[in-house]
Amino acid sequence: MKSDELQKLQKAKDYFSSTKGFARLFKAMAQKYQSLGRWAGSVTLTSFKDEERDALSTLFRADFSRRKSITISLERFAKALELTKFSGISALSLLEEIQGQSLLSNSDRLAHKERAKATFFNDLAVQYPEPYCQLWLEAISKKQPGTRSIQTTYDTRFDQLRVQMHHVLSALAAINKRHPNKIERLPMFARRITKDPHGFDPNSDTGRILLQALKILSSQLRASDPLTLALSGAEALTELYFSFGILRDDLWNFVTCTGITGSAADNQLLGYLTEAYRQQVTLNLPLREVVRIDKAYAAGQVVYVVENSGVYSALLDLCRDFCEEEGLMEMTPNPPLVCTHGQFKLASLLLLDKLAASGTLIYYSGDFDPEGLSMAERLLLRYPGQAKAWHYTLEDYQLSRSDQVLSPQRLKQLDRVSSPELAPLKEKLLKTGLAGYQEGILSDLWCDVKQSMQERI
Secondary structure (H helix, E strand, C coil), X not given: CCHHHHHHHHHHHHHHHHCCCCHHHHHHHHHHHHHXXXXXXXXXXXXXXXHHHHHHHHHHXXXXXXXXXXXXXXXXXXXXXXXXXXXXXXXXXXXXXXXCCCCCCHHHHHHHHHHHHHHHHHHHHHXXXXXXXHHHHHHHHCCCCCCHHHHHHHHHCHHHHHHHHHHHHHHHHHHHHCCCCCCEEHHHHHHHHHCCCCCCCCCCHHHHHHHHHHHHHHHHHHCCCHHHHCCCCHHHHHHHHHXXXXXXXXXXXXXXXXXXXXXXXXXXXXXXXXHHHHCCCCEEEEHHXXXXXXXXXXXXXXXXXXXXXXXXXHHHHHHHHHHHHHCCCCCCCCCCEEECCCCCCHHHHHHHHHHHHCCCEEEEECCECHHHHHHHHHHHHHXXXXXXXXXXXXXXXXXXXXXXXXXXXXXXXXXXXXXHHHHHHHHHHHHHCEEECHHHHHHHHHHHHHHHHHHXX
16 A cells, blocks of 8 residues: 555544544444455444434435434445545555454454464474374364364463473374383373373363373274273273373272282293182282283183172182082182172273183173173173173072162163173063172072082092
């Protein structure tokens, strides 16, 4: 724009800004232009002050003194401007000068914002070429489920997101490069990447973003994983971290077992398992120790899994009594038994993974309720052909049935049970609405365990 045009534009701005009565008109026209993206449309003003009536009547050469509302098209304003001493200047340029900003249309502003966002994430993709980083950034660019918080934080707290993105992408790059057998504890991993041991805590903003990234990666890399189906709540998070080589909790997460031996990665027998096997000792194995086991073995290649600690101890008591009666105390190890203490923890599943890998058959007994059937089905899915529902027949249910009424909410969980093996029991539970407990079939469970012991003697 030439200097004389700039001077005229400045004078027009000074005039319309200093003359009372034009402020609302210019604000309404700016909003209209932004909404339409072009110089078109009309604005309507109501509840006039005297200075507004006077100013508008003068500019548009019309009598607005008796009007309750005035509708002015943007084109009419441009034509009226041409009839003033400011003719030749752009009505849009004047409007932008008065508003003090470039009046991009809403669509243009959105397009500009999206281009800036795309540039930001494209630059990150160049900086972090590792496959995990690329997969996650691609999910963000496609606005896939699980990335909404990233989009929101970009809009509201960009500077914070920029730091978080570099931390999370650095974490994904490190995970991508790790040795397959290397495990790192979450606080140590966070300290290495962010300089803060709490940097990836699940309840922190950055920790939540990392979790979202890991969930997206897990869904893309593993599709539907029975391991994930077998976990809920905190255990699901523990498994998710572990699947990427990060240990969240390796002490409180444990499994109880007896009658099991194992070896380390160098094929050397683990002495503590061997000695516990010989001395008929029950162990509470924390996840920290389970991950050290490379191969696990059960005598007779059969392991019996119960979720109730009382039933587990009762079976061991019956085993001890049987051995005393038969004079076998010094020569018979405990039968291979595992107790999960309710819902599966990662330690339980990893131990069963290692047993299954050695060809062990897994017999699972739980309560006759929606939770017990769901746990049984999860093992059937996880170990097809190797997991067996142990005493989950209608006859067993009749022996175990109680007067405990199952709520409609709990019965609804049975919708997810689809294994043919469990179908008759599922229908029976839906019909009676009564729970059954495995303590009622303890003698039958013991008969199976005793028979397996006798076959090994």
